[in-house]
Each structure stands twice: as structure tokens, then as C-alpha cells.
Amino acid sequence: MLSEIFCPICNTACTPLDVVDFNKSCEEARGKFLQLSGIAVYYYHCDHCGFCFAPEFNQWTLKDFSDKIYNDEYIAIDPDYQEIRPKSNKAVIINFFESNKEHIQHLDWGGGNGLLSQLLQETNWNSLSYDPFFNKETEIKTLGQFNLITAFEVFEHVPDVHQLMLQLDILLKKNGIVLFSTLLSDNKINKNRRLDWWYAAPRNGHISLFSKESLIILAQKYHFNFGSFSSGLHLFFREIPNWAKHLFKVV
Ligand SMILES: [Zn+2]
16 A cells, blocks of 8 residues: 655645556657556645655655666657757747846756757856756855746756755845746646646656646745746746846736
8 A cells, every 4th residue: 555645835645646657758749659667656646736746756866867867868758858948948038038138147947968058148148057967066055146047847857846946045036036847737637547648757757747726835835926927837936126027017
């Protein structure tokens, strides 16, 4: 019998939702299936806030993740990771903030090999990349503080979201904003023990799946306001800096 697990977002007792093979990957959405690994991964679901997660990854070290997920085969199940996504994310940032870039100190959290920051630097942005798997020797406190932190496709990879929030809090200036992407699970996860959503993919490291409500509760715990531009792009902020006010249209 599986042990009782509590929701890391709202502390409600959770039940197992489904078990999937470790090799379930996001590429299944494009019709590409890996061979089954034979390793079972249990996902739990919180009926209160909608958070869905695979608690066994809490025991994994960074080395475990490097060896078993972010290894040489990772590119095959996330082919957009190296180039396509950094380029499209650059376009998002430019679209939002290019005219105010002189006011912005930007950190790209989870930026992999740093391509997004590099592309921004080439157009005179003050931008830095940090990724726990690429900058293993870097202590977070030595990075400084930033008023724009982006975290594209990061939250769903994190086994301990509170550790991430505490780290972001250290790095964020008082009037800064966190712009992040992760697909909301609302209407994607049903409760009849079928986790067939393509985004729920342990082989991709997608182990924390957020509903809108779970992000709202998470924001409140860290005294942030929460906003969404879409089902995939979101904001945490305390005060809205002048250079970002144009994003908040008063209707
Ligand atoms: Zn919950």
C-alpha cells in the first residue's frame, strides 16, 4: 500500500492518481514513443489545489537527475531545448520589454547552456544565465540581484518547489518580477486514474504539474501577486515596476 503523501503546496492529504512508465515523454504528443523502461513512477494529485506531482523524485540528487534524465539522450525527447525554445523566448522578452531594457537587470533561471542570455546580450541587454546543472560551482548568493527573472519551462522540472521559490526570492529585487512558463494542468488531469496528458512526462523531468489554483496558493505563501498571460505564461510580482506597467492594462 502506498503511503500517505501531503500536497507540498497546500498540505492537503493526497491520493495516488496514476502510475506511468519512466520513459513516458513529451514526444509522445508528436507520435514518438520510447521503449518502456519497466520503472514505475507514481503521480499524486491534490484534490484541494489541483497540484499533481511525483514525490519519489524528492529523493533524487542533482547527479541522479543528470545521469537519468538530463543525459545525452535528453535532446531526443526535448529537441526544442537547445535552440528553438531560447530563440522563441528571446522574442517574448523583446516583445514585452525591449523599449525599457536599460532599466532591466535580467536573470534567466534554468537557462541551460545560456543561449537565451547570450542572444539578449548581443542586443545590449544586461542578462545573465544560471542553471543548476550547467553552473554547478556557482553559489546563488554570488549572482547578485535582478529585477527581471525568467524561468522558462522550469517549474514543472522542480522536485521541491519551495527550494526554488526561496532561491528566486534571494535573487529578486524588491520591485522585480518573475516571468515564467509552465503549462497549467486545469482541465488536463482527470481524476479517474488516467494521467494521459502529454506534458506529464517523467522522462522529460516533468514531475510537478501546476493548476492555476496551486500557483495562486504558492504565490500567496511567498507574498507574491500572481498573474497569467495565457495557460502557459505567468508572473509573480510584489510591486509592478514602472518598466513593466504597460503589461498591466487597466480595463
Ligand atoms: Zn494542494
